[in-house]
Amino acid sequence: GSEMCIRDRLLEWIEKLDPEKQNEAADPEIAEIFAEEFEQVSEHLSARMEPWQLNSRDPVLLAEIRRGLHTIKGSGRMVGANTLAETAWAFEQMLNRVIDGALKSTPRIAELTAAALRALDYQFERFNHALEDDLDVRALQATANSFAALKGVDLSLIHISEPTRL
Numbered sequence: 001g002s003e004m005c006i007r008d009r010l011l012e013w014i015e016k017l018d019p020e021k022q023n024e025a026a027d028p029e030i031a032e033i034f035a036e037e038f039e040q041v042s043e044h045l046s047a048r049m050e051p052w053q054l055n056s057r058d059p060v061l062l063a064e065i066r067r068g069l070h071t072i073k074g075s076g077r078m079v080g081a082n083t084l085a086e087t088a089w090a091f092e093q094m095l096n097r098v099i100d101g102a103l104k105s106t107p108r109i110a111e112l113t114a115a116a117l118r119a120l121d122y123q124f125e126r127f128n129h130a131l132e133d134d135l136d137v138r139a140l141q142a143t144a145n146s147f148a149a150l151k152g153v154d155l156s157l158i159h160i161s162e163p164t165r166l
Helices: 002-015 028-054 059-079 082-099 107-128 138-149
Strands: none
Touching (some): 028 059, 028 107, 059 082
16 A cells, blocks of 8 residues: 555655765865865854754754755765765755655754764765765665655654764
8 A cells, every 4th residue: 555655755766866976086176176165064054953953943944954965965066076965965855855845844854964964074074085985875865865755654763874884
């Protein structure tokens, strides 16, 4: 019955992610601009996470956090920081569902987004030092995508996993 439909939608969502996308080498000048922008946006997001976790229904904070993820996704793709861009994309999608009212803004969503920001910071460090991205964020991405895809499901059933380092 409906169980199957939910699972199908979840799988469909996860298939849109591309965990095989490896980082590409960037032009050093562009990489430097990206690094500055990432650090600014990341700081801006971190400053907003705590108030949002305390008041997850605040639409202004929510919109700012989504916009920050959108910026990271765009500039990440431009510079070849693909794994980081994919993570940002997954969480931007999830927050879009919250903004359009399909998903309720809850402390769980804020908690998940905070975990994503920690993952993004780590992925950024790896990219910045030209190291292979060894963070397995697939579990995190899948969780984000399940939140985004399973609109009316009891979210407490979905276990949030911290990103694990391989």
